[in-house]
Amino acid sequence: MSTLSGREPGFRAVGGASYSCPVTTSQIAFLKGHGTENDFVIVPDPDNAVDLPASVVAKLCDRRAGIGGDGLLHVVRSAAHPEAKAMAAEAEWFMDYRNADGSIAEMCGNGVRVFARYLQHSGAVEEGDLAVATRGGVKKAHLAKNGDITVSMGRALLSGSGVTVSVGDRSWDARNVSMGNPHAVAFVDDLAHAGDLFTEPSYGPAGVYPDGVNIEFVVDRGPRHVAMRVHERGSGETRSCGTGACAVAVAAARRDAADPAQTGAPVTYTVDLPGGTLVITEHPDGEIEMTGAAVIVAEGKIDPAWLETLNG
Numbered sequence: 001m002s003t004l005s006g007r008e009p010g011f012r013a014v015g016g017a018s019y020s021c022p023v024t025t026s027q028i029a030f031l032k033g034h035g036t037e038n039d040f041v042i043v044p045d046p047d048n049a050v051d052l053p054a055s056v057v058a059k060l061c062d063r064r065a066g067i068g069g070d071g072l073l074h075v076v077r078s079a080a081h082p083e084a085k086a087m088a089a090e091a092e093w094f095m096d097y098r099n100a101d102g103s104i105a106e107m108c109g110n111g112v113r114v115f116a117r118y119l120q121h122s123g124a125v126e127e128g129d130l131a132v133a134t135r136g137g138v139k140k141a142h143l144a145k146n147g148d149i150t151v152s153m154g155r156a157l158l159s160g161s162g163v164t165v166s167v168g169d170r171s172w173d174a175r176n177v178s179m180g181n182p183h184a185v186a187f188v189d190d191l192a193h194a195g196d197l198f199t200e201p202s203y204g205p206a207g208v209y210p211d212g213v214n215i216e217f218v219v220d221r222g223p224r225h226v227a228m229r230v231h232e233r234g235s236g237e238t239r240s241c242g243t244g245a246c247a248v249a250v251a252a253a254r255r256d257a258a259d260p261a262q263t264g265a266p267v268t269y270t271v272d273l274p275g276g277t278l279v280i281t282e283h284p285d286g287e288i289e290m291t292g293a294a295v296i297v298a299e300g301k302i303d304p305a306w307l308e309t310l311n312g
Contacts (some may be wrong), residue, residue, distance in 0.1 A: 028302045029044055029299070029300075030042060030300060030302055031044070031296055031299040032298040033117060033295055033296045033297060034110075034114065034239075034275070035110035035111070035114045035117075035149075035295075036110060036275040036276030037239035037240055037275025037276060038108075038111075038238050038239055038240035038275060040070065040071050040073045041060050041061060041066075041067050041071075041073070042073045042296075043060075043072060043074050043075065044118070044122065046080065047077070048077070052074055052098065053102070055102060055310065056310055057072050060072060067302075071098055071108060071111060072098040073095060073096075073097060073114060074095075075095070076093070078092060078133045080094075081094045083135065084096075087137075087138050091131035093124070093133065094132075094134070095108075097111050099233065099234030099235050100235040101234040104135070106134070106135040106136040107135065107136030107179065107181050108243065109151060109179070109242020109245065112141060112151045113141070113149040114295075115132055116132065116149050117143075117149065117294035120143055126143075128142065128143060130143065135180075139151055139152060139154070148293060149291070149294050150289050151291075152288070153179060153243065153287075153289065154288065155286035156177055156179055158175065162205075163176045167193065167195045172186040172187070172188060174203070175255075180243065182211070182212070185218060185247055186215070186217050187220075187251075187252075187255065188219060189219070191217055193217070196237070197230070197236065197237030200215070201231060212233035213233055214232050214241060214247075216229070216241070217229050217230070218252065224252075224269045224270065225270045225272075226270075227273070228272070228273060229273075229274065230244045239273065239274045240275040240276060241273070245271040245278045246288050248271055248280075249267075249269040250282060260286075261285075261286060265284065266282060267282050268282075276293065278290055278291065278292040279292070
């Protein structure tokens with residue numbers, strides 16, 4: 001009869017009962033973590049017993065009425081989740097990622113690092129290599145002794161179709177980059193030109209991003225060194241975006257006439273975000289690696305009485 005402890009990788013509802021929301025007699029264990037201040041509510045649920053409808057995820061991620069986060073990491077064994085069963089042989093754990101508004105997302109780079117840190121924190125994994133199943137495929141992570149986590153983010157897909165991003169009366173041509181999720185990367189003269197980024201910037205042409213898009217605004221800081229702000233679809237402006245940093249590095253490399261597939265040499269960019277710094281390396285085979293910190297800051301239990309209020 002327990003919920004998750006800091007060294008216990010399993011999850012049990014209080015009283016030994018499985019939890020399926022809405023239920024008000026059980027408690028759900030949660031943790032809070034961040035990667036370069038991109039923060040997440042973490043719900044450990046190895047057996048996929050916790051139902052997380054969008055409305056509940058949105059309340060959990062609410063910064064005033066809930067726990068608060070840019071998104072939610074639902075930690076499930078791949079074999080227990082219908083979307084991940086096919087990846088179970090490659091990766092024991094599935095990152096069932098949700099945006100702050102409760103919508104489902106394909107991938108989150110900072111989320112993978114925090115997900116890996118949670119598994120280490122819980123005792124499920126140790127330093128070294130780790131495979132994580134995501135809706136964007138299996139991602140390889142490496143937990144280093146110095147505390148940094150490197151994630152192999154896959155390959156970028158660059159579309160030749162033109163995209164335009166607008167804020168107020170300013171518009172920019174943007175690079176259409178997919179990292180398993182969609183990005184529009186615009187190089188600007190001043191990051192302030194992005195506006196408040198709580199409101200989604202306009203983009204076109206119509207239909208180019210039918211499921212929405214993450215929009216990055218980028219300025220140069222030095223040779224192979226850029227800074228960015230991002231509006232994440234479903235979350236608004238966030239302090240960091242791992243897939244966005246990868247998309248920005250690739251877009252900057254192509255703008256700078258650097259293509260590892262052509263030169264045979266890797267290209268590394270330092271990307272400054274409001275919440276910290278990520279180092280992005282693109283290799284000649286197209287694989288992109290992202291390196292940065294990930295931190296677990298708290299853990300506890302969600303109050304069943306509060307859950308009851310969500311049932312209306």
